[in-house]
Amino acid sequence: MLDFLGAFSIWLVQMVGAWVLAAVGLLLPLLRTSFSRFALARSLATSGVVLALAYRYGFTADGFSGLVDTIIGKYLVMGAAAAVALVVVSAVYVAFGRPRARRDRLRRLFVRRTDDSTIPGPLTVMLLLLATTGFLAWVMKATEAYENDLIGVLSFLIVFLPALAFLLLVPFSVAGTVFNAANAHPALPPLAAPFVAGAAVLADRFLDGVIATPENLKDPLALAGLLVVVATSAVELFLLHQRGHGLTRDPDGEVWRPE
Secondary structure, three states: OHHHHHHHHHHHHHHHHHHHHHHHHHHHHHOOOOOOHHHHHHHHHHHHHHHHHHHHHHHHHHHHHHHHHHHHHHHHHHHHHHHHHHHHHHHHHHHOOOOOOHHHHHHHHHEEEOOOOEEEOHHHHHHHHHHHHHHHHHHHHHHHHOOOHHHHHHHHHHHHHHHHHHHHHHHHHHHHHOOOHHHOOOOHHHHHHHHHHHHHHOHHHOOOOOOOOOOOOOOHHHHHHHHHHHHHHHHHHHHHHHOOOOOOOOOOOOOOOOO
C-alpha cells in the first residue's frame, strides 16, 4: 500500500508539475521590457533554420520520431549556446560598468525593477527555463518506463500538450531575446544572438551523428538564416550606439525599443 501511495504521489507530481512549470515557462518570455522587430527577425530566422533543417534531414530519414528528436536536439544545443553566450556577455556587461554601478548591473541580471512592476532578469529567466526543460525531460522519460502500457500512454497524453507548447514557443523567444537579456540592458540580446544562431546551424560539429544538419555548411538556408541574425544584430547595435544606449551606459530605468 505504501509503495502504491509513493508511486502515485510521484506520478501526480510529474503530471501536475509538467503543466505548472510549462505554463510558467511560457509566461516568463512575456515578462520583458521590449520585443523589437530585430528580435522578431532573429527569432524567425533562427527557428526557421532549425525547423526547416529538422524537416529536411530528420523527417525523411527516421520518420516522425526522427523529426521530433532532431528538433529537440537542435533546440537543446541552441539553448546551451544561449546560456553560455548570456553568461559571457553578462560578465562583460558587469565589467564595463563604472565601479559604483556594477552592483546595480549585477542585480539587473537577476531582477529588473521598473516604474510599474518588478520583472525577472535574464539570468533568472535562464535558470528557470533550464530547470523546466530538465523537469519535462524527466517526466517524458518516465512515461516511457511505466510497466503498465495504459498508464504510460495516458501519462504521455496528459503531458504531451504542455511539453509541445514549451518546446515550440519558448525557443522561438529565446532565439531573439536570449532569455530576455534586454531586461538588463538593450545591447545584450544582439551581442549574444549570433552565437545562438550559429550553434543551431553548426550543431552537428559538436554532436556528430545525433543532429541531422547537412555536411555541406554552405547550405543556402543555413547560411541565409545565420546572416540574417548577424545583420539584424549589427544594425540593432549600431542604432543603440547612435541613440546613446551603448553597453557602457546604464538604461536608467527607461524602456527603449529600436524601430
